[in-house]
Amino acid sequence: MTTMKEIAEKTGVSVSSVSLVLNGRDAGRVKPDIAKKVRQVADRMGYKPNPLARSLRTSHTRILGFISEEIATTPFAGGIILGAQDAASALGYMLITVNTDRRSDEDEQIAALKRYGVDGFLYAKMSNRVTDVPNSLEGYPTVLVDATDRAGRVPSVTPDEVNIGYDGTKRLIDAGCKRIAYVGCSDPMVAQSLRFQGYRRALEQAGLPYDDDLVVNVLFHKPAQDAVDRLITEQRPDGVFCFNDARALYVYQSALKLDLTIGRDLSVVGVDNHRLIAETVVPELTTVELPHYEMGYWATRKVIAMIEGRDRLKPSELAQTTSPMPPLDGPLETQVHCALVEKDSVASR
Structure with missing residues (x-):
């Protein structure tokens, strides 16, 4: 496994400078041309950050918890989970998915995810409903998927x-x-x-x-x-x-x-x-x-934005989706406009 020390030797800069660049803290501290060279060498050498070491430095595990009481047993679950996984993976996060069957079991699963040190939660329902967010999620960045918060406090994403x-x-x-x-x-x-x-x-x-x-x-x-x-x-x-x-x-x-x-x-x-x-x-x-992939993708991006303190997506971070992706800094209750799929059941004029 490639280390920061090896990258420092290859680029001729200090290990501390390499650390600043690879941890995204180089702005104003490392000259742009040097930072660019460090990133190029790191990519060429196949450098992969150590998630455990990073979590110890930042107090973040880069793990997200995905909770639903029924999503694992519905035919459209795959799209939501795939969208969530793609968004998490693109930003270096891991998704742990749990399925619950009642409130007591739900609280147990949430407690277990907390023991893993998750940074935030996705709380998913099916069939677009108004729901009560568990008290056990209070204090954690949380986004509702295919549901809205009855109390009007937690961000959500649903179909339009x-x-x-x-x-x-x-x-x-x-x-x-x-x-x-x-x-x-x-x-x-x-x-x-x-x-x-x-x-x-x-x-x-x-x-x-x-x-x-x-x-x-x-x-x-x-x-x-x-x-x-x-x-x-x-x-x-x-x-x-x-x-x-x-x-x-x-x-x-x-x-x-x-x-x-x-x-x-x-x-x-x-x-x-x-x-x-x-x-x-x-x-x-x-x-x-219905925008199942888009809802999973957007909700994951949103919770990561809440964790990292940023509210916009760079164009390079947008997935190719059937329905357009809403902005992260939009209303608390975000809706995804759904695509009409043309087939043959409508008469031609």
Whole structure:
């Protein structure tokens, strides 16, 4: 393993100067041309900082704790965790992920992460909800992922739910649809009310009348299919915006029963970009992709900014993401605008 002493010998400067440069404390202390030479030699020699030694010097371990009560058992967890890991790795941090099943277990897991000396926490939920941040996280840099803090104190990142509804409905309007139905969720979810709000906003801006008969909120299985069948049979919409891709399946089934062709007689837009649905149905489903990777990536960058006392991202630090990355110095409750993924379920004008 390459040492600072070896780099000092190679560059002809003191070990203390090498230490200042490699620890990012050279500004005003080491001449820029010398600092540049030290970094080039360190890169060429494959120098890797010793995290244990650095933690002893700085009182930081560069370890982050990622906590969720259910994220490890959901199909979209991988995107959030991958985004968090990529952001952590890019800045020299390590991520420890734990899954909890109840509050007592959660407190035990948080206590265990504290014993590892974590510098900060990511506290994740699924399905965008308002939550209470555990008291045991108080005093630590913490960011909520796919949730907002009921007390309004902890930074959070969630999908821009209103614009999900707006963009999905606007796509149908742009395709020439005039009678656009909404197939929503009957659970009292944050996403349901906000996506419905976006649906109504798009209709209003396009000068299309809102019709209560074109709205149905369902859960699952036969009752859901029966409700959607009645909607399509009795109201004959020419476009349907669905709360998620799973509910779009009911629309596909209804269209099949009525001998309607999706993408010609009836246009459909879903939400999730659930690969097993959106790319399996025929025709493939146009859908709004939820920003799981982006939320994990942004939340990790945010908590590191809180730890290190900086609130901006350099252009070189931005990941290539489907949805644009919000600034770190934005509002306490940050939202990510979601991308519309075009496929074949919307008619051409």
